[in-house]
Amino acid sequence: MRTRTRFSRMLVGGVTLGMALSLSACGDDGGSGSSDGKIHVLVYGDATNKVEKAVVAEFNKTSKVKAVLDTIPGATYQQKLQTIINTPQAPDVFYNWGAGSIQPFVKAGLLMPLDDFIKDDPKLKSAFLPSVFNAAQVDGKSYGVPMRGTQPVLLFSNDKVLKDAGTKAPKTWDELIDSVKKLKKSGVTPIALGGGDQWPTLMWFEYLYDRIAGPDLLEKAVGGDKDAWASEDSKKALNKLKELVDTGAFGTNYDSVKYTDGGSPALVARGKAGYELMGSWYYSQQQENAKEFAEKDLGYNSFPTIDGGKGDPANVVGNTNNYYSVMKKTKHPEAVAKFLKLMYSDKFIKQQLAIGNLPTTTNTEKFLDTAADPKYARYQFDLVKKAPSFQLSWDQAYPQSASEQMHQAVQQFFNGSLDVDGFIKAMQALPTA
DSSP states (O other), rough: OOOOHHHHHHGGGGGGTTSOOOOEEOOOOEEEEEEOOOEEEEEETTTTTTHHHHHHHHHHHOOOOOEEEEEEGGHHHHHHHHTTTTTOOOOOOEEEEEEETHHHHHHHBBBOOHHHHHHHHHHHHHTTHHHHHHGEEEEEOOOEEOOOOOEEEEEEEEEHHHHHOOOOOOOOOHHHHHHHHHHHHTEEEEOOOOOOTHHHHHHHHHHHHHHHOOOOOHHHHHHTTTGHHHHHHHHHHHHHHHHHHHHHTTTTTOOOOOOOOOHHHHHHHHTEEEEEETTHHHHHHHHOOOOHHHHHHHEEOOOBOOOOOOTTTTEEEEEOOEEEEEBBTTTTEEEEEEEEHHGGGGGHHHHHHTTTTOOOTTTGGGGGGGSSSSSHHHHHHHHHOSSOOOOOHHHHSSSSGGGHHHHHHHHHHHTSSOEEEEEEHHHTSSSSO
8 A cells, every 4th residue: 555545644634624625526516415316435536546436337337326436635635524524515435544533423423333234234344354344433333344455564674784784674672672773883774764744653652552551552542541641551662662762763863854755765775774664555665766675675574572561462553444434314325335345346356456455355365466566465464364453543543633732742752852751641631532
C-alpha cells in the first residue's frame, strides 16, 4: 500500500470545514437522501479508484439498482465527508479507517449496524481476518467491511549499511540498542525519522506500548479510562523510548526531516541511515523512488521483542485496512448488501493484489503469487494472519479531534520539552468521544 492512505489523515487537519464539496462522480449527484434510485459509494480519490470503478461496473452488470462511484481527492476527504455526512448529499456507502474515524457517526446515530447483513451472509464477517474485521466495531457492533489492503508497520533497513557497520536487523530490544551504537560508530544516523510530520514518531510509541503493556492499555484509554496512561507499564514504555532517543538513535535534526517530502526514506536509500520504522507502503515507495536500492539492499522485519513485556511478540500495529460503512438512511439496503459481497470475491482480491494492495480476506492467500511482489505480499499476509492483536494507529483509534494534541505531545516528548509525567497528562487530556 502506498503512502496516500496514510497521508490523507495528516493533511486534512489544515483544510477548512466550509470548503465547497467537489465530487468527481461517475453519474448524477444524489446519495442516501436522494431519490435517484441509485446507491452512491463515496471513496478517497487516488490511483486505487481504478479497482473500485471496476467493482462498481461489475455490480451494475447484474443489479437492478445501480451503483455510482463518487470520489473526493485524498487530502480533503475526511473534512469534506464531515460536511455532507448528515445532509441529503450523504452517500449510501463510504470509505473510512474504522474505529475512531467512524465513532462520532455511530454515536450520532447515522450508521447502520451490519449485524443483519452478516446474519443473512455470514461471509461478510467470516471471510475476513478477525484482527482486521474487528477494527471497525464500535460498542460490540460491526460497522464496516474491509475494502482495500492492510498496512502493518515494519522495521525497514538498508542491509548494506548494517553489514558495513557489523550489525544486522534486531530481534530483541537489546539487539536494537547494540545495533544503534554500532551504526552511530560507523558514522551514519542509526534510525531515520520524519519527525517534522509527527505521525511517523507516533509509530515508535505504538510498538513500545504494545510490546510492554499489551493492547489492553490503549483499548482502556480510548474507552475513557484516563488512569491507563498513568500505569506503571505506560511509564516503563516511555522510559524505554527515552533510552532509545538518548542513545542518539535518531540523530539530532529529526524534527526538521519529513517523510511526506521523501526526506527520511532518502536517508535510508542513500546509505545515510540504517533503519526506518514505517507502514508497509514504504516498500513500494522505495521501489519507485530508489529502485536499485529496493532491489538489492532493502530489508524488512517485525518490531523487536522486549523481555518481560505483556504484549505478544507476534502483535502488529498500523492501519488494519480501509472500510466501507453504510448510512442508516439508505433507501436501498438490499442492493448495498449485495455490493458489499464483492469485497471478498476472488476477482476483487486479484485486482487489489495486482496494484500492490494486500486484502485481508481468508481467500487472499491462494492468490498471493499473483501479487506485484509475491514474497513481500506473503510476508505481510503471514504477519497479519498470525497476529493475536493488530493495534490500530492511535490517531485512528482516537476520534479525529484528538490527532493534533496527540501529535504535539509525541513530538514534544521526543525532543525533551515534555517529560514522562507531562506526556501522560497530555494523553489524559485527549478527547475520547
